[in-house]
Amino acid sequence: MTVPMRARSRREAHRAATPLELFFDLCFVVAIAQAGRQLVHALAEGHWGHGIGGYLMLFFAVWWAWMNFSWFSSAYDTDDALYRVVTLIQIAGVLILAAGVPRAFAAGDFGVVWFGFLVMRLAMVSQWLRAAYGCTGAERRTALTYAVGVTVCQVGWLGLLIVPAGDVPWVFAVVGALELAVPAVAERTWQTAWHPHHIAERYGLFLIIVLGETISAATVAVQSALDENDELGVLLPLAGGGLLLVFAAYWIYFAVPIHLHLRSNRQAFLWGYGHYLVYVSAAAIGAGIEIAVEESVGSAHLSLRAASACVTVPAALFMFTVWLIHSRHQKRGPAQQLVLPVSSVAVLACTFAGQLAVLAAGLVAAATVAMGATLTARQGTALEG
Known part of the structure; x- marks a missing residue:
C-alpha cells in the first residue's frame, strides 16, 4: 500500500x-x-x-x-x-x-x-x-x-x-x-528531519561493510599466495598485521557514541562528508594488504617499501581522519586527544620496517586501542571518584 x-x-x-x-x-x-x-x-x-x-x-x-x-x-x-x-x-x-x-x-x-x-x-x-x-x-x-x-x-x-x-x-x-x-x-531554509541515532548507525554499518570487504580481499590474497608459493613464514606476519589493523579500525571507530554530536546540519554534514576519507582509506587497507602479499611472493612490480606504504598510508589516514571528524568530539584532555594523531604518525613510520612493516603497523594499532581503552577507563574512575 x-x-x-x-x-x-x-x-x-x-x-x-x-x-x-x-x-x-x-x-x-x-x-x-x-x-x-x-x-x-x-x-x-x-x-x-x-x-x-x-x-x-x-x-x-x-x-x-x-x-x-x-x-x-x-x-x-x-x-x-x-x-x-x-x-x-x-x-x-x-x-x-x-x-x-x-x-x-x-x-x-x-x-x-x-x-x-x-x-x-x-x-x-x-x-x-x-x-x-x-x-x-x-x-x-x-x-x-x-x-x-x-x-x-x-x-x-x-x-x-x-x-x-x-x-x-x-x-x-x-x-x-x-x-x-x-x-x-x-537545506539553507529548511533542515530535513534526519535522525541522529539512525544516521550514526547507518554510517557505522557501512564501515562494517567496508571492513568486511577488506578482510575478504586480504584473505583471498593470502590464500592465493599460499596455493602458488607456500611461503608461510613470509605471509604470516602480513596476515597477522593486516588482521590487527582491521580489528583496531573497528575498535577505534566504535569507541565513541557519535550520535550525541550530531545536533544540526553544520555538525552532521561536516561529519558525513569527512567519511569519504574514512571509507576510502579503510577499503584501501585491504587493497594494500593484497599488494604487500603480491610483493612478498615476487608478483608485484614495486619495491618492498612502496608495497609497505600501500598499507601504512591508508591505515594512518584512517586513524587520523577518524580522530579529526569523529573521535575527538568525545575525547577529554590532551592525553586522549593525542593518542590517534600520534599513532597515525607511528603507523607511517612503520613503512621503513622492511618485511615486518605490516606487522609493526598492526602492533602499533593494537597498542593504540589498548592505550585508548586505558585512558578512558581511568577517566571514568576519576569521574566516579
Missing part, C-alpha cells in the same frame, strides 16, 4: 536501520570490491597516478550514491511498496555501476558507470519529487531543490563521456564539488 511521504520525527524512539537499508548497503560490496581490485592491479604494476586517481573518483561515485539514499531515508522512509521498488531500482544502478568499474579503470570508458549512476539518480529524483508532493512551504522547496540539484549534477557527469581522458579529473572535481554543494543549498 502506498502512503503519503511525510517527514519522520528526529525524536522518534528506537529508530534503527531497516532490512531494506541493510540490503542496500550489502549490494555496495560489489562496487567497493571492484574498485579495490582495480586499485591493486594498477599499483602492483607501478601505475600510481592512474590507480590512485581512478580509485578516488570511482569510490566517490559509490560513496555519494550511498550518501544520497541514506540521508533521504533517514528523513522520509515510508517503507511502503513504492518506496521499496524505487530503492530496489537504485540497487540495480549500483550493480550496473560496479560492472562498469573495470572498463573505466582500464580504458577510461565511463559509459557503463555513468549509466549505472543515472539509474540511481533518477530513482533518487523520483523520491524527492514524491516527498515534495506530500509537503508544503519551505519543506517542499527543499525537496524540489534537491530534485533539481541532483538532475543538474547528473547532466554534468555527461562531461566524463565527451571530454578527453586528460580532462576527466577536472570534470570530476568540478561536478563533485557541485554535488557536495547541493545539500547546503537545498
Whole structure:
C-alpha cells in the first residue's frame, strides 16, 4: 500500500536501520570490491597516478550514491511498496555501476558507470519529487531543490563521456564539488528531519561493510599466495598485521557514541562528508594488504617499501581522519586527544620496517586501542571518584 511521504520525527524512539537499508548497503560490496581490485592491479604494476586517481573518483561515485539514499531515508522512509521498488531500482544502478568499474579503470570508458549512476539518480529524483508532493512551504522547496540539484549534477557527469581522458579529473572535481554543494543549498531554509541515532548507525554499518570487504580481499590474497608459493613464514606476519589493523579500525571507530554530536546540519554534514576519507582509506587497507602479499611472493612490480606504504598510508589516514571528524568530539584532555594523531604518525613510520612493516603497523594499532581503552577507563574512575 502506498502512503503519503511525510517527514519522520528526529525524536522518534528506537529508530534503527531497516532490512531494506541493510540490503542496500550489502549490494555496495560489489562496487567497493571492484574498485579495490582495480586499485591493486594498477599499483602492483607501478601505475600510481592512474590507480590512485581512478580509485578516488570511482569510490566517490559509490560513496555519494550511498550518501544520497541514506540521508533521504533517514528523513522520509515510508517503507511502503513504492518506496521499496524505487530503492530496489537504485540497487540495480549500483550493480550496473560496479560492472562498469573495470572498463573505466582500464580504458577510461565511463559509459557503463555513468549509466549505472543515472539509474540511481533518477530513482533518487523520483523520491524527492514524491516527498515534495506530500509537503508544503519551505519543506517542499527543499525537496524540489534537491530534485533539481541532483538532475543538474547528473547532466554534468555527461562531461566524463565527451571530454578527453586528460580532462576527466577536472570534470570530476568540478561536478563533485557541485554535488557536495547541493545539500547546503537545498537545506539553507529548511533542515530535513534526519535522525541522529539512525544516521550514526547507518554510517557505522557501512564501515562494517567496508571492513568486511577488506578482510575478504586480504584473505583471498593470502590464500592465493599460499596455493602458488607456500611461503608461510613470509605471509604470516602480513596476515597477522593486516588482521590487527582491521580489528583496531573497528575498535577505534566504535569507541565513541557519535550520535550525541550530531545536533544540526553544520555538525552532521561536516561529519558525513569527512567519511569519504574514512571509507576510502579503510577499503584501501585491504587493497594494500593484497599488494604487500603480491610483493612478498615476487608478483608485484614495486619495491618492498612502496608495497609497505600501500598499507601504512591508508591505515594512518584512517586513524587520523577518524580522530579529526569523529573521535575527538568525545575525547577529554590532551592525553586522549593525542593518542590517534600520534599513532597515525607511528603507523607511517612503520613503512621503513622492511618485511615486518605490516606487522609493526598492526602492533602499533593494537597498542593504540589498548592505550585508548586505558585512558578512558581511568577517566571514568576519576569521574566516579
